[in-house]
Amino acid sequence: MERVKVAVVGAGPAGIAVGVEAKVAGIEPLVILEKAPHICDTIERLYRPGKRVDAIYRGIEVEPIGICRFETESKESFLERMKTWVERYQLNIHLNSEVNYIKRVGDLYEVTVNAEPKFLAEFVIIAIGIFGQPKKPDYPIPKEVKDRIFFEPPSFCPASGKILVVGGGDTAAEVACFLCQRCEVYLSYRRPQFFRINPVNLKILEEKVAQGRIKLLMGTDIEKLEDDNNRVKVFYKDGRVDSYDFIFYCLGGSTPKGFLKYIGVEFDLEDNPKLNEFYETSLPKLFLAGDIAVQRGTIQLAFNTAHIIIKRIKDILSEEAHDQK
Ligand SMILES: Cc1cc2nc3c(=O)[nH]c(=O)nc-3n(C[C@H](O)[C@H](O)[C@H](O)COP(=O)(O)OP(=O)(O)OC[C@H]3O[C@@H](n4cnc5c(N)ncnc54)[C@H](O)[C@@H]3O)c2cc1C
Structure with a gap:
């Protein structure tokens, strides 16, 4: 198994922003695991050609707080922007790599990819979005x-x-x-x-x-x-x-609760994953980023969650280095 500092699950806007922020913060090695054969599968698959990607979406105006930000542009320009970031920051992305399971082994997390344990990571960031599971009506579809x-x-x-x-x-x-x-x-x-x-x-x-x-x-x-x-x-x-x-x-998506519960993330009484202010779950050093971490997601919000998480990881690492002295 390959040892990494950070394993990121999902190469959508949140996962890529985590990669960018971590690179700039000097946190490595980092691997991003993406189940689709390309990055940003939600945008690639669900946005029609030429769609406007709004910087202010659902009326939610979000002030950028980290490195990643964008102005309203077309789907094609936005995807090009993401590819440019992947190249510029030399992000290590494994495509066609679906994460099926994550388990705690001592102080590390064992990450299972395509049904095989592949990585041992100190930190895990889950950025799998909510659009793998579109919301459906409660009446039956004949x-x-x-x-x-x-x-x-x-x-x-x-x-x-x-x-x-x-x-x-x-x-x-x-x-x-x-x-x-x-x-x-x-x-x-x-x-x-x-x-x-x-x-x-x-x-x-x-x-x-x-x-x-x-x-x-x-x-x-x-x-x-x-x-x-x-x-x-x-x-x-x-x-x-x-x-x-x-x-x-067009009813939106829903949190993939099954996956999170399966790996042991605790949920609150309203059935939302329990998160602290740094988006860390009940499992230490395992974070949620992007749509899966917030109530009503947008791309800029996904970028901002990445910034907060990496800043927190940087602080944890410097506290640990200080304690070892
Ligand atoms: C039709 C539509 C239009 C939208 N328009 C806008 C807009 O104009 N402006 C705006 O700000 N927002 C818009 N949104 C919302 C925006 O797309 C999301 O907020 C954003 O994509 C969230 O990014 P994310 O990285 O959290 O998740 P996602 O973009 O959903 O990315 C998740 C990634 O994780 C991968 N993944 C999932 N499960 C696994 C697994 N087990 N292992 C490995 N990889 C996995 C997926 O393949 C995907 O690539 C729109 C959404 C939709 C559906």
Whole structure:
């Protein structure tokens, strides 16, 4: 097994920012383990081509506190920025490396990659995000309609069709605006008003609504779905019934609790991982960074968690060096 100072799980914005901050702080050797064949899988997979990557997302304005920061730019420019950082800071990233288990062995952590124990690390930082597990509705999806229902944003716009988008956040707004280029689009949101869409998305959405290209179904909640001859029949709780060719759910992601509980991270009464102010878990020297560490994640917030964690690790290492003298 290879001995490292820090093992980082996940090469999304949080994992890469951890690498950058650690390099500058002189903390090494460090390895970043990424299960996908490329870095930033959430962005690569879920952002459609040309998507704007907003520096202020979900209305959350976050002041950068560390090295990593960005201005609003396209998906492609953002990914290029991340690749440049990987090269500039010579980050040691292992792709196609899924971490399945982490266990404490003495003062170290044994990290299992693709079902084999591969690394012994003094510190572990888990930065696996929440989008491996998209949130799903609590009513059943009949198997006859499964191929007409999507839990990820579309990467291309169908040539035609009647589409229902479900959700009230930025992703739902962006997906509706993207699909209305060629399709008849309805947007169902259970609240009477949007409250967490950023102003740019809201303006674009309102323009499309005014042009009649998107119909808003505000204050609507879905009760159940049924097959309707190659369409999906939607029964709303207010008694309304309508059929669509496709449904896109944009409900966000959820913390991969199973993985964290499996490795022994403790949870609080509200079922959130117990973290101190440095994002350290109940397991000493094991931290959570990025979306998995905060309630409502954004890229800049992910960058900032990385800065706080590496500063803490630096302090722990200097305290230990001092004690040894
Ligand atoms: C459609 C959409 C649009 C968005 N738009 C914006 C926006 O405009 N601006 C903004 O600030 N935020 C936006 N967000 C949110 C933003 O993408 C997240 O806040 C950000 O990606 C969080 O970074 P992260 O590194 O914590 O997690 P992620 O980006 O999810 O990265 C996690 C990485 O860990 C890897 N991984 C997972 N499990 C394992 C494992 N077991 N072993 C090894 N690797 C693993 C994954 O493959 C992935 O590469 C958007 C999200 C979505 C879904």
